[in-house]
Amino acid sequence: MSSVCILSMDLTRYIQAARDAKEVGYQKYSDYSVGAVLVTTNGEVYKGSNIETATFDMCIHAERSAVDGALTQGISPEKFNLMVISTEDQNGEPPCGTCRQFLADFCSDEFSIYSDTGDIENPAEYSLGEIFPHAFRPEL
Ligand code: THU
Ligand code: ZN
Numbered sequence: 717m718s719s720v721c722i723l724s725m726d727l728t729r730y731i732q733a734a735r736d737a738k739e740v741g742y743q744k745y746s747d748y749s750v751g752a753v754l755v756t757t758n759g760e761v762y763k764g765s766n767i768e769t770a771t772f773d774m775c776i777h778a779e780r781s782a783v784d785g786a787l788t789q790g791i792s793p794e795k796f797n798l799m800v801i802s803t804e805d806q807n808g809e810p811p812c813g814t815c816r817q818f819l820a821d822f823c824s825d826e827f828s829i830y831s832d833t834g835d836i837e838n839p840a841e842y843s844l845g846e847i848f849p850h851a852f853r854p855e856l
Contacts, residue, residue, distance in 0.1 A: 741765025
């Protein structure tokens with residue numbers, strides 16, 4: 717994986733941050749919480765949580781919320797290093813298809829995504845290209 721210098725100690729901290737993000741947000745309708753953190757190459761952490769409304773198609777996914785948080789704080793996508801997510805199930809679930817396409821705009825195929833398995837020492841690990849090959853990235 718291409719992540720810059722990730723120590724297992726740091727990864728544990730990021731997983732905990734994703735778990736913390738899962739405790740907030742607004743999951744009134746599904747009661748299914750997702751937390752995500754976008755980690756920069758400097759080790760800064762931007763959290764995101766899923767947020768639901770009564771019009772279900774307007775749900776904000778935790779992964780996109782984390783990217784949104786980083787971008788609105790002025791972080792350049794070039795500084796995006798990795799993402800960690802923690803779902804309600806903690807069974808190593810990767811991001812959904814729409815989040816994968818969203819991430820593909822900012823992150824390369826080598827971008828690492830870790831997902832909480834419940835064992836904080838052993839998250840599932842994916843690369844974006846592995847779970848979303850042939851991404852739509854036109855030169856516009
Ligand atoms: N959810 C996410 O936050 N990220 C995903 O990629 C998958 C789904 C949220 C949306 C909704 O609030 C809840 O999980 C159940 O689908
Ligand atoms: Zn999603």
